Amino acid sequence: MSSERYTVATDGACKGNPGPTGWAWVGEDGHWAAGALPQGTNNIGELLGLLKAIEDHPDVRELVVQADSKYAIDTYASWMDGHRRRGWKTSTGAPTKNRDILEQLIAVRDERRGRGMPDVVLEHVRGHRGHVLNEWADERAVRGAEHAAKGTASAWSSLGGLHDKLDVSEAPKKKR
Numbered sequence: 001m002s003s004e005r006y007t008v009a010t011d012g013a014c015k016g017n018p019g020p021t022g023w024a025w026v027g028e029d030g031h032w033a034a035g036a037l038p039q040g041t042n043n044i045g046e047l048l049g050l051l052k053a054i055e056d057h058p059d060v061r062e063l064v065v066q067a068d069s070k071y072a073i074d075t076y077a078s079w080m081d082g083h084r085r086r087g088w089k090t091s092t093g094a095p096t097k098n099r100d101i102l103e104q105l106i107a108v109r110d111e112r113r114g115r116g117m118p119d120v121v122l123e124h125v126r127g128h129r130g131h132v133l134n135e136w137a138d139e140r141a142v143r144g145a146e147h148a149a150k151g152t153a154s155a156w157s158s159l160g161g162l163h164d165k166l167d168v169s170e171a172p173k174k175k176r
Contacts (some may be wrong), residue, residue, distance in 0.1 A: 005062040008053045009125065009133030012045020012069065013141035015149050021046035022144020025056070025065075026136040030165035034140040036148035038150040045141055046072040047101045052106045054120055056159060063120045068127030068134055077122055080106055104148035 006027060013022045021040030026032040033052055037044065057063050066121035067073055083089065083096040084106065090096055109119065125131045127138065147154060158165050166172075 002058075005064065006060040007066060007133070008033035009066040009071075009131070009137040010049030010072070011067070011134065011141040012047070012072075012138035013048050013126070013138065013145040014040065014042040014045055017042050020053040020145050021045045022141040022146070022148060023052065024137045024144060025049050025053035025139030026133050026166060026168065027141060028133065028168065029157045030168045032140055032163075032166055033155065033157035033159065034144045035153075035155050036086070036144040038148050038151050039100050040148075042174060043071055044098055044101065045067075045145070046100055047105070049137065049141065050076060050115060051101060051105055051108065052155075052175045054105070054112075056157070058112070064123060065134060066123045066125045066131070067121055068125055068131075068138075070124060073122045073124055075102065076105055076109075076120075077159065078109070101161070113131050130171065132168055132171050136166055136168055139172040 008025045009028045010025045011080045018039060018041045021037040021044055023045040032055055050065060053065050077115035078101045083102060086094045088099050125134050127134055156163055
């Protein structure tokens, strides 16, 4: 997908915390991706939603990512480079959590920069407040976490044509 501007919402979900974890992104045109991890945390789901949104849109010049997670936004925008500079320690000296995902986020960000692409634009949205793309991302992430509860890691996407796009003209029907 090659375009100038594209908006996606991301979310993570966890059944327990830690527990079965889901992640998702949903785009303004109804394309989406979601995944499941048998064991993780909500923060891992949030970071994976962000990572996959960036990875899945390498040619979008102005990629706008909307997230309800201040943790994911702050990690990407401010914290991950500091953790790396300090040898993967937090400002208090504790080991950085989710280092593997942070390293992948740095790599996809640096790859975009290396190709002359602008940084991803991050926007905070309030979760569960009727923001349609956020509601869809939440719905997909929760489904991922429910699937993860069966003990299987999986991922799904509409990008390859195996799954239908979503109708994002309105929020999903309320909880199943």
